[in-house]
Amino acid sequence: MFKNKRGITLDKVFLVEAILIVVVCASIMVYIGNLYNDTSFDKRIIARDLAFLADSAQSVPGNLYYEYTSPLGKKDHSFIFSKNTAIIAEGWFAKVGYPFFYNKNMMFESFPIAFKKSFSISNFNNVLVISPEKRFGLKQPKDQFYVETPSQTYEISETKQVAEQTLECTPPKLETKFTFDIIAIDADGNSDTPKQNIAGTQVEHLITHDISKAIIEELNIILEGIIIETRPEIDTTYDTESKLLLIPPSTSFILQISTEQTQNQNNNPVYAYIPKNSELSNYLACTILQNLKKELPEVITETKILTQNQEDNLLLYANKDPTGVNTNKQNLAIKIGIGNILHDNNLLYEKETTNIIAYSIAQSIEEFQESINN
Amino acid sequence: MNKVKINKKIGKIGKKSQLAYFQLMFLFIRIAVLLLVLFSIVILVHMFINESTNIQKEEINMFTEFLLYSKHGLSHYDKQAGRLYPGILDYAELTNTGLIQAKLDYAFDYGDYKVMAIKFKFNSLVPEVSEIQEFYYNKERYDEWLHLTGLKARITKQFVTKKQRTVNVIIRKEIEIEGIIKEQFFPTKLELTMLSPNT
Secondary structure: OOOOHHHHHHHHHHHHHHHHHHHHHHHHHHHHHHHHHOOHHHHHHHHHHHHHHHHHHHHOOOOEEEEEEOOOOOOOEEEEEOOOEEEEEEOOEEEEEEEOOEOOOOEEEEOOEOOOOEEEEEEEOOEEEEEOOOOOOOOOOHHHOOOOOHHHHEEEOOOHHHHHHOOOOOOOOOOOOOOOOEEEEEEOOOOOOOOEOOOOOOEHHHHHHHHHHHHHHHHHHHOOOOEEEEOOOOOOOEEOOOOEEOOOOOOOEEEEEEEEOOOOOOOOOEEEEEOOOOHHHHHHHHHHHHHHHHHOOOOOOOEEEEEEOOOOHHHHHHOOOOOOOOOOHHHOEEEEEEEEOOOOHHHHOOHHHHHHHHHHHHHHHHHHHHHHOO | OHHHHHHHHHHHHOOHHHHHHHHHHHHHHHHHHHHHHHHHHHHHHHHHHHHHHOOHHHHHHHHHHHHHHOOOOOEEEEOOOOEEEEEEEEHHHHHOHHHHHHHHHHHOEOOOOOOOEEEEEEEOOOHHHHOOOOEEEOHHHHHHHHHHOOHHHHHHOOOEEEEEEEEEEEEEEEEEEOOEEEEEEEEEEEEEEEEEEOO
């Protein structure tokens, strides 16, 4: 067959062509086979499906409850919803995500959904909840709504009377100049059982995060060159196991923003909790309360400065140097307890009011720095 | 006579060397067609994947519905009564560009992943409505992406899909006549132009 020269050339070409056809066919089969076995295509579709589901749940005019079942029908997938991305993963790996919008007018709570075929998504009274179990709003047993009043766990300081009656704040005399190098702001309330109103529509950490963010914005404008340490998503400023604060050691001021949760319906005071023997904290707390009362005279009728009587992060912070009073930067720590989350609608639920609170606190910090160094 | 001529011609072509070159020429065409088929299959599969996973049309539809039917959208919401008036937009709100911008940014926060940019334009011959300026959601990206919607961009760069939707709305204006506040309504068309990059 290959002895004829002319025939050889032609047959060789045909042979090459035949091989090429086989290679092409094989490539197509392999390509299609890979597509069939590869789940990334399915995951891409489901990621979009999840994102669109979250978009839709936030868009409905009324309330909504929906149970989503994975079209893949397998239990080896995890679904993760952050504030802007819906992610599907095989186990915890091979993640595919797609963005969805977050409506800031709503509250968003998502729980990890691991190795589940289905999960629930609900939008009740502007609270979007994504959970492996059936869940509406931020519902909790009734007995968890009420906690002990702060007056039972904190004792009123000797300086309180002065601050309450006259609101005349006297700056302590310092030997050295005081500057805010690093300020740590802690938005309180990020726990498994957060403080919230009875309807579950207002949750402490969402309010405190908003106020903290607004304070940071204000401080960035009015104080130059300071570093603000904050972790708005997770409450990690205090490690309960090691009993240590997770903030830089050279932090000059720690400010904690929290809300109260008591059964008193009206005229709930704004509290400022300070460590023992800290004149600096007392002075700054006094300035903050004075400004708050001045800016919001109709809403804030009473203010109180309380000295802490139990061990928590503020006290530990202050105890780093128990003898230091005036010149010790690390002794400056304040926890502001603003309003009662159960009843103080005007104070906590209005964006305008919370912005004024943030503004007052930031202005107080500026005033404090100016007056203490003069 | 004719048969003889044809046979002679066939005989010439049928010579082994000439047949080889003739077939060789077709061989290259066959290979080219084969490659074309191969790429066509790949392109078809990609088109199928894109078509199956593309939700841009649904996104703009949902965005529009949100604007019209949600109290966090553009429709007039009576806070005291807790009642929403779908499709009725406040004139005072629309003429305050900063406010409308803030409202949109607050309701549609995509974080770091900006997936769409939208231009809002009112089409009406009524003077009150024509006074309302066009406004944007994510304007910075809109200006940037507008140049990427053509065919050239589709071939050379990342392509951006442009979609339009027009909805009928009513603009509500409050006017004070002799100390009494009265409402005026102007029916108009709201044109939404959405740009969204292909992922």
